[in-house]
Every structure is written in C-alpha cells, then in structure tokens.
Amino acid sequence: MSLPLNPALASTSRPPVMEARRWLEGVSFPPERPLINISQAAPVDPPPEPLRRAMAEAALNQPDAHFYGPVLGRSELREAVARDWSRAYGGPIRPDEVAITQGCNQAFCAAIQTLAGPGDEIILPLPWYFNHKMWLDMQGIRTVGLHCGQGMVPDAEAAAGLITDRTRAIVLVSPNNPSGAEYPAETLRAFYDLARSRGIALIVDETYRDFDSREGAPHDLFADPDWGGTLIHLYSFSKAYRLTGHRVGALIASPARMVEVEKFLDTVAICAAQIGQIGAAWGMANMGDWLAGERAEILARRTAMAEGMAALPGWRVKGCGAYFAWVEHPYDMASPELARELVHKAGLLLLPGTMFMPEGDPEGARHVRIAFANADQAGIATMMQRLAAFRP
Structure with a gap:
C-alpha cells in the first residue's frame, strides 16, 4: 500500500x-x-571577501543574526531597497511596500499565492522560466503560453487575445531567463497598460537587472502613483552579490498586498535568513563599484x-x-x-x-x-x- x-x-x-x-x-x-x-x-x-567578512562579523557579534526576524524582512534592508529603487526608477517606493524573501523564487510563489488559485490562469511568455511553470502546476493554476516575436520580445496585443475571465496576471522577466532578451521600456509600459485596463496584475521579475546592457532605468512604471494597483516587482540579491546559498530576494507591492504576502511567508519560512539579509544590506551600501x-x-x-x-x-x-x-x-x-x-x-x-x-x-x-x-x-x-x- x-x-x-x-x-x-x-x-x-x-x-x-x-x-x-x-x-x-x-x-x-x-x-x-x-x-x-x-x-x-x-x-x-x-561572495567577495569584504562581504564574507561583514557576514562573519555579524554571525559573531550580532545576536539577532541568529534569531527569527520580522516576517517581511529586516528594516534596514527594506529601507535600503526602497531608497535604491526610488532613485533608480524615478518613483517613490516606501519600505512598507518591500518584502524580503528567501530568494526570488519564493517572491514569485508569494506573489502568485496572493493572486490565483486552482483553475485560474497566468500568462507566461515563451520560452518560460521553468520554476515559474512548476509552481503554477503545483497550485493547479493553468499556464497560458505567449510566443515571443522578434528579438524574443513578447507583444502586448498578442497577450490581450489570451486574457479570459480566469486570467489573474501576466508575468514578464527582463532581462529574460532563458532567452536573455532585454524588454524595451515601451513593451513593459504596453503590458502595464493592458494589465491595468483588464484588472489583472503585471508581475515583473528583474532578477538580472544589474546586468542589463542599457544605462538608466529599464522602465518608468513606478512613476505612476497608482502602480500598486497593477504592478508586483520581483528581485534577487543572489546574482548581484553572489549570495545564492543565502537565499535573499525581494518583492515590491502595495501595502494591502503585503498583508497577504506576510501570511504566506510566515507559513512557509517565517522569515528570510538573517545573515543573508545583513549581507545584502552591506553589499548595497558598500559594493557599488x-x-x-x-x-x-x-x-x-x-x-x-x-x-x-x-x-x-x-x-x-x-x-x-x-x-x-x-x-x-x-x-x-x-x-x-x-x-x-x-x-x-x-x-x-x-x-x-x-x-x-x-x-x-x-x-x-x-x-x-x-x-x-x-x-x-x-x-x-x-x-x-x-x-x-x-x-x-
């Protein structure tokens, strides 16, 4: 049996x-x-030696590095993300609109959990990031594939034809995994406008934004004062600071959605690892060059x-x-x-x-x-x- x-x-x-x-x-x-x-x-x-030393010193000298922390993340890291993103994207983002997660995969899972349930639909451009598809399958959520065009860039008009009354979100990854495509700002704006007009979410995963070949902000979506009604933004510290084993990611969304995100994170992990968060905050403050x-x-x-x-x-x-x-x-x-x-x-x-x-x-x-x-x-x-x- x-x-x-x-x-x-x-x-x-x-x-x-x-x-x-x-x-x-x-x-x-x-x-x-x-x-x-x-x-x-x-x-x-x-990670480079100065960052490893900072994390080692925290492990030795900061008692709270070994305890449970706030479910939505350490305040210093949430504040640093809010400052950096506000400056980079030209729109105000507050610390209470930032959650720290165990890597960007968990940020994606949390976002989806607040949006959809069995029988709902999520649009993913093709080729898709396989962990996104796997999570949707586990939740009984139908993945709707959107083939990309020239330069592996998806088209918002094509996506509009795939939206049904069960669609809950469109997911974009830029720079893309697996195609490497960097989505133009006008593409992201077109998808944002589409999602807003249809009452669904736009999830933008920018795990690889630190390695975008373009200078300046990749989009201006945060400049919209009502961005929280449409946009959910995901990020990973793993690639930027080589913190893959420490699992530190970020999710940016409206305060109302953070209430739901906190429920999910508390249930699956309680909080992201403290030493990884300390390392990410130290990296943001000291490792720009x-x-x-x-x-x-x-x-x-x-x-x-x-x-x-x-x-x-x-x-x-x-x-x-x-x-x-x-x-x-x-x-x-x-x-x-x-x-x-x-x-x-x-x-x-x-x-x-x-x-x-x-x-x-x-x-x-x-x-x-x-x-x-x-x-x-x-x-x-x-x-x-x-x-x-x-x-x-």
Missing part, C-alpha cells in the same frame, strides 16, 4: 537543472577536456558569446543578454538528445529548449539555453571550439 500523493505535485515536472546533473553520472572527463557547465544560471564564485565591475565582466562575456556563435555555421542566436543565450541548433535531432550527446562528445552541459516550452511545442526541440555567464571569456572560446568540432 502506498501513501496518498498530491496529483498536482505528481504531475509537475522534475527540476530541470537536477535532471541535467544526472546526465553526468558515470561520465568521466579527461584532464585535457574538463566539463564546461553552462546549465545553471548562478555565480560560480563565493565592485558590482559595476561584475556587470562589465558579464557584458564582456555576452559580447564573446554573440561573436563566437556568429562564427559557428548553422547556429542561430535568438536572444543573448544577462546570463543567457537562447540558441537554435543546426542538427536533425531534438534538443534533449543533442544536450546528452554534447556531454559525452564535447564535455558541455547545457539545457535543452524542451525544458522551457510546453510539451510538444516544436520550438523546444530546436533550441538550447546556454548560461554563458558561468564561463569566463577563455572558457567561452573553448566552448566555441568544442561546438565547432562536434559531430552528432
């Missing part, structure tokens, strides 16, 4: 990155051709990626930015088969496009996602050499 199993959870796909890691089991890589892991979008180095250097390095890797792919016959870059490239491959095989062959024949671990698309969508079989930010420029050059030499 087996115990009961939640059917919504059972029907949810397994974590793609963990699935890809299982492809490495039993595979050895010779010293002259070590594995290049371009599967997961995460910094490969720990260092972060600018990190951005410059990622942009240099982006250039190396785009130039390298342009020289590969048959490969076609559809989107490239932040940590990612969404690339059409030239082979007469589906991307999952190609991805496995690349492990064995080229020492490359990347993710097939099928992990980011609805089952059966032919675009998934034709594309792969390359998390090029995980390799330095020399590593990217080596990756290009291996792809050029690869024969299925």
Whole structure:
C-alpha cells in the first residue's frame, strides 16, 4: 500500500537543472577536456571577501543574526531597497511596500499565492522560466503560453487575445531567463497598460537587472502613483552579490498586498535568513563599484558569446543578454538528445529548449539555453571550439 500523493505535485515536472546533473553520472572527463557547465544560471564564485567578512562579523557579534526576524524582512534592508529603487526608477517606493524573501523564487510563489488559485490562469511568455511553470502546476493554476516575436520580445496585443475571465496576471522577466532578451521600456509600459485596463496584475521579475546592457532605468512604471494597483516587482540579491546559498530576494507591492504576502511567508519560512539579509544590506551600501565591475565582466562575456556563435555555421542566436543565450541548433535531432550527446562528445552541459516550452511545442526541440555567464571569456572560446568540432 502506498501513501496518498498530491496529483498536482505528481504531475509537475522534475527540476530541470537536477535532471541535467544526472546526465553526468558515470561520465568521466579527461584532464585535457574538463566539463564546461553552462546549465545553471548562478555565480560560480563565493561572495567577495569584504562581504564574507561583514557576514562573519555579524554571525559573531550580532545576536539577532541568529534569531527569527520580522516576517517581511529586516528594516534596514527594506529601507535600503526602497531608497535604491526610488532613485533608480524615478518613483517613490516606501519600505512598507518591500518584502524580503528567501530568494526570488519564493517572491514569485508569494506573489502568485496572493493572486490565483486552482483553475485560474497566468500568462507566461515563451520560452518560460521553468520554476515559474512548476509552481503554477503545483497550485493547479493553468499556464497560458505567449510566443515571443522578434528579438524574443513578447507583444502586448498578442497577450490581450489570451486574457479570459480566469486570467489573474501576466508575468514578464527582463532581462529574460532563458532567452536573455532585454524588454524595451515601451513593451513593459504596453503590458502595464493592458494589465491595468483588464484588472489583472503585471508581475515583473528583474532578477538580472544589474546586468542589463542599457544605462538608466529599464522602465518608468513606478512613476505612476497608482502602480500598486497593477504592478508586483520581483528581485534577487543572489546574482548581484553572489549570495545564492543565502537565499535573499525581494518583492515590491502595495501595502494591502503585503498583508497577504506576510501570511504566506510566515507559513512557509517565517522569515528570510538573517545573515543573508545583513549581507545584502552591506553589499548595497558598500559594493557599488565592485558590482559595476561584475556587470562589465558579464557584458564582456555576452559580447564573446554573440561573436563566437556568429562564427559557428548553422547556429542561430535568438536572444543573448544577462546570463543567457537562447540558441537554435543546426542538427536533425531534438534538443534533449543533442544536450546528452554534447556531454559525452564535447564535455558541455547545457539545457535543452524542451525544458522551457510546453510539451510538444516544436520550438523546444530546436533550441538550447546556454548560461554563458558561468564561463569566463577563455572558457567561452573553448566552448566555441568544442561546438565547432562536434559531430552528432
């Protein structure tokens, strides 16, 4: 006899990155051709030493670093986010409109939990971020896919045709995971106006905003004094300050929605980890120049990626930015088969496009996602050499 199993959870796909890691089991890589892991979008180095020292000192000298904290986050971090976002986006944001979460994934889950329930619908541009789709599946919420157009940018008019009386939100990720596309300000404004006119939410996930190639604010949505009636904004400190293991994210929404967010966070975690929050606040206060250097390095890797792919016959870059490239491959095989062959024949671990698309969508079989930010420029050059030499 087996115990009961939640059917919504059972029907949810397994974590793609963990699935890809299982492809490495039993595979050895010779010293002259070590594995290049371009599967997961995460910094490969720990936080810089000054930040680690600040966190270590907090662990030693701040008793409250080891206690439960406020459910919606430490006041100093909420205040820092409110100040920084107000300055960056040209619109006033108050600390009571900021919640600190255990990473941006939890921020997304909290936002959705305040908006939708079983049988409702959420619009996600395609290709989607798989953890977003997984959470919706677990909650019995229907995902409605929106194919993107030129430059992997979604179109608000196309989205309007997908809205039903069950639609609760549209989700945009910019710079995008997995396509790398940077959505123009006018695109974000068009989606905002659409969502407001139809009485649904616009969730904007800007996890990778620190690595946007453009200067200045990516949009002006916070300049609208009524933004809280439509916009929910998500962010992650993991990429900016290499705090992936400390799980620190942010959710910005109206005070009324924060009442509901607090219920969710208190139930699933009580609060985000204190030392991670202390580190994020210290980073915001002290690491501006260092972060600018990190951005410059990622942009240099982006250039190396785009130039390298342009020289590969048959490969076609559809989107490239932040940590990612969404690339059409030239082979007469589906991307999952190609991805496995690349492990064995080229020492490359990347993710097939099928992990980011609805089952059966032919675009998934034709594309792969390359998390090029995980390799330095020399590593990217080596990756290009291996792809050029690869024969299925």
